[in-house]
Amino acid sequence: MNHKLLAKSIWHTLVRSKLRSVLMSLGIVLGVAALVVARAMGDGAEQKMLDSISRMFSASSLMISARGMMGPSHTGPIATLEVVDIEAIAAELDEVIAWDPIQIINAQDVRYQGEVRQMTVYGYSHQAERVWNRSVTAGEFFSENDVRDAARVALIGTKAAAALFGDEDPVGQQIHAGTVPLQVIGVLEPYGIDPHGEDRDYEIQVPITTLMRRMKRVDYILAAKLVVDDPDQTEEIADRITDILRERHALVDGERNDFAVTTPALVRRMVQQANRVLQVFLPAAAGVALLVAAMVIANVMLMSVRQRIAEIGLRKAVGASDRQISWQFIAEAVVVTLISALAGLGIGLAAITVASRRFQIPMSLTAETVILALLAASFVGILAGVLPARRAARLDPVAALK
Amino acid sequence: MIRMRKICKSFQRPDGPRLEVLKGIDLDIETGELIAVVGPSGAGKSTLMNLLGLLDRPDAGSYELADTSVAGLPSDALAQLRNRKIGFVFQQFHLLPRASAIENVELPLTYADDVEDPTARAMAALRQVGLEDRMTHYPNELSGGQQQRVAIARALVTKPDLILADEPTGNLDRSAGEGVMGLFRELHEDGRTILFNTHNPELARLASRILHIEDGQVTPGDLMKSEDGVKSGDDRTSGDRL
Numbered sequence: 001m002n003h004k005l006l007a008k009s010i011w012h013t014l015v016r017s018k019l020r021s022v023l024m025s026l027g028i029v030l031g032v033a034a035l036v037v038a039r040a041m042g043d044g045a046e047q048k049m050l051d052s053i054s055r056m057f058s059a060s061s062l063m064i065s066a067r068g069m070m071g072p073s074h075t076g077p078i079a080t081l082e083v084v085d086i087e088a089i090a091a092e093l094d095e096v097i098a099w100d101p102i103q104i105i106n107a108q109d110v111r112y113q114g115e116v117r118q119m120t121v122y123g124y125s126h127q128a129e130r131v132w133n134r135s136v137t138a139g140e141f142f143s144e145n146d147v148r149d150a151a152r153v154a155l156i157g158t159k160a161a162a163a164l165f166g167d168e169d170p171v172g173q174q175i176h177a178g179t180v181p182l183q184v185i186g187v188l189e190p191y192g193i194d195p196h197g198e199d200r201d202y203e204i205q206v207p208i209t210t211l212m213r214r215m216k217r218v219d220y221i222l223a224a225k226l227v228v229d230d231p232d233q234t235e236e237i238a239d240r241i242t243d244i245l246r247e248r249h250a251l252v253d254g255e256r257n258d259f260a261v262t263t264p265a266l267v268r269r270m271v272q273q274a275n276r277v278l279q280v281f282l283p284a285a286a287g288v289a290l291l292v293a294a295m296v297i298a299n300v301m302l303m304s305v306r307q308r309i310a311e312i313g314l315r316k317a318v319g320a321s322d323r324q325i326s327w328q329f330i331a332e333a334v335v336v337t338l339i340s341a342l343a344g345l346g347i348g349l350a351a352i353t354v355a356s357r358r359f360q361i362p363m364s365l366t367a368e369t370v371i372l373a374l375l376a377a378s379f380v381g382i383l384a385g386v387l388p389a390r391r392a393a394r395l396d397p398v399a400a401l402k
Numbered sequence: 403m404i405r406m407r408k409i410c411k412s413f414q415r416p417d418g419p420r421l422e423v424l425k426g427i428d429l430d431i432e433t434g435e436l437i438a439v440v441g442p443s444g445a446g447k448s449t450l451m452n453l454l455g456l457l458d459r460p461d462a463g464s465y466e467l468a469d470t471s472v473a474g475l476p477s478d479a480l481a482q483l484r485n486r487k488i489g490f491v492f493q494q495f496h497l498l499p500r501a502s503a504i505e506n507v508e509l510p511l512t513y514a515d516d517v518e519d520p521t522a523r524a525m526a527a528l529r530q531v532g533l534e535d536r537m538t539h540y541p542n543e544l545s546g547g548q549q550q551r552v553a554i555a556r557a558l559v560t561k562p563d564l565i566l567a568d569e570p571t572g573n574l575d576r577s578a579g580e581g582v583m584g585l586f587r588e589l590h591e592d593g594r595t596i597l598f599n600t601h602n603p604e605l606a607r608l609a610s611r612i613l614h615i616e617d618g619q620v621t622p623g624d625l626m627k628s629e630d631g632v633k634s635g636d637d638r639t640s641g642d643r644l
């Protein structure tokens with residue numbers, strides 16, 4: 001068997017029956033382009049979400065929340081997590097290099113002279129600047145003293161400042177959150193929308209002690225973020241935190257945790273879960289399109305077998321075995337689908353480039369996607385080629401040459 | 403070279419009993435013979451050709467081709483024997499319309515092992531039939547006679563032991579047909595074994611031996627008998643054909 005000659009003849013068949021080849025390739029080109037774009041959209045959306053999360057939740061972060069805040073079940077916060085719990089964890093685990101507690105008041109009236117706006121008030125410690133990686137662009141951050149003394153000071157987001165102060169410089173001005181007077185000491189670095197969908201520029205931040213003692217009047221916190229020294233250890237550290245907290249909260253065996261520890265791995269899983277539609281269903285739809293394309297190819301090839309009965313008979317007469325005939329037709333299908341897949345990749349790539357450059361839609365084309373597209377196309381080719389190939393191989397040469 | 407004993411072949415007809423076409427044929431062919439097979443239309447000339455060419459299997463009987471007994475061989479092995487030992491020439495030429503002359507001649511080499519330079523072999527075969535200057539022509543750019551010569555080059559390219567031609571001149575005008583026969587005579591003089599079917603007594607006379615098929619039997623033919631065959635044949639009616 002001379003494979004070079006057969007390859008040449010397959011190539012000539014495809015090139016010299018252009019209309020048929022184009023007909024065969026259309027579905028694959030579109031299907032692969034759709035698959036590539038769908039995958040790129042999914043990957044891009046996931047990447048964007050991961051980027052936005054990693055800004056607030058780096059690989060060496062851990063989040064301890066009163067259960068319900070971050071975890072899958074939103075049953076509302078439980079009033080058992082306290083700053084002393086976090087202090088105890090930080091004291092026991094050397095790996096914890098920084099931590100910051102959080103408490104929040106939602107929809108608080110904030111007033112400056114005649115202007116009143118409802119916004120979220122976040123209570124953080126002086127460590128927040130480092131732990132949350134967000135600083136001030138004017139004025140200064142809270143000091144350790146501010147936190148210790150529950151000082152009446154506040155940082156303000158850029159949009160909140162614009163709403164309350166207009167063009168006026170907010171730093172040094174006095175505002176009221178509810179009835180509590182606060183002096184604005186800094187303007188927060190712009191942040192944008194966080195993964196929870198909150199606009200983090202339309203908020204004020206106060207020392208957590210101020211928020212807990214003077215404003216919300218609670219002795220528990222919502223959550224705390226910890227930064228550890230080794231990103232590879234986060235799962236183990238999370239387990240140890242769980243042990244410490246269960247003991248401190250005197251939970252007996254079988255009793256549910258009243259807190260949740262969120263690790264970077266868990267966040268990643270949650271993001272992937274959230275992107276399931278984009279990651280799985282869109283490509284699956286493209287996959288269905290490819291199956292339809294396979295049926296089109298199979299039909300075109302069955303027609304071509306009928307047209308080429310004399311050729312098949314002749315090939316058998318000059319020594320082609322049934323298997324060699326069969327291979328020829330499967331190879332024709334696979335060559336068409338692979339070339340179409342490359343064209344589809346090109347079109348998909350162009351669409352991705354336009355979408356991300358011109359319309360700022362986040363998209364990323366991965367090697368996995370390319371490999372997936374090529375594998376899917378070869379699979380479709382083989383699938384589509386099998387039936388026509390069998391039909392061709394079974395032809396009786398005497399009848400075929402009549 | 404060829405030894406057939408008691409070869410029988412029948413066909414099932416949809417509306418009736420089996421049609422016995424060959425009823426126990428004995429046939430011996432020596433290397434280097436140029437044999438014309440004649441007989442009335444429907445006598446089984448093509449059927450015999452297909453059996454000799456391993457395109458079809460007999461119902462009964464034994465067949466040895468170049469000392470190989472072919473009865474019961476799997477179809478893969480038959481395909482290989484066809485490739486190595488047999489070259490076919492058909493009445494309708496059966497050239498691939500989208501392949502050039504040289505590509506058509508190369509075709510059998512696709513299924514051959516160890517052919518060093520298929521293009522050179524195909525060129526040599528085309529030269530043998532006098533078409534070396536038509537290599538890149540497509541079938542629709544060639545006359546009928548030229549097309550049949552390309553088909554003969556295709557049959558020669560594997561250097562087969564046996565060339566089988568089923569009415570090779572049936573679709574050709576007189577001079578083209580004479581050209582093809584001239585080619586067969588040359589190949590015969592080179593020592594090739596050739597067997598061809600024909601309805602034309604003049605062509606049959608050019609053979610070294612004539613076989614006459616009638617009533618499912620093969621008999622040594624003389625020209626009178628072959629002319630009987632021609633009278634009931636279809637070709638006779640079209641005057642300008644051979």
Ligand SMILES: Nc1ncnc2c1ncn2[C@@H]1O[C@H](COP(=O)(O)OP(=O)(O)OP(=O)(O)O)[C@@H](O)[C@H]1O
Pocket residue numbers: 413414415421423441442443444445446447448449450635
């Ligand atoms: N596949 C088949 N099924 C049924 N009958 C067949 C089949 N092939 C051939 N026959 C019959 O067998 C007989 C011999 O056919 P064959 O083609 O061998 O004749 P032939 O001698 O070549 O005739 P011609 O000179 O017209 O070509 C004919 O009666 C034909 O109808």
Ligand SMILES: [Mg+2]
Pocket residue numbers: 447448449568
């Ligand atoms: Mg016939």
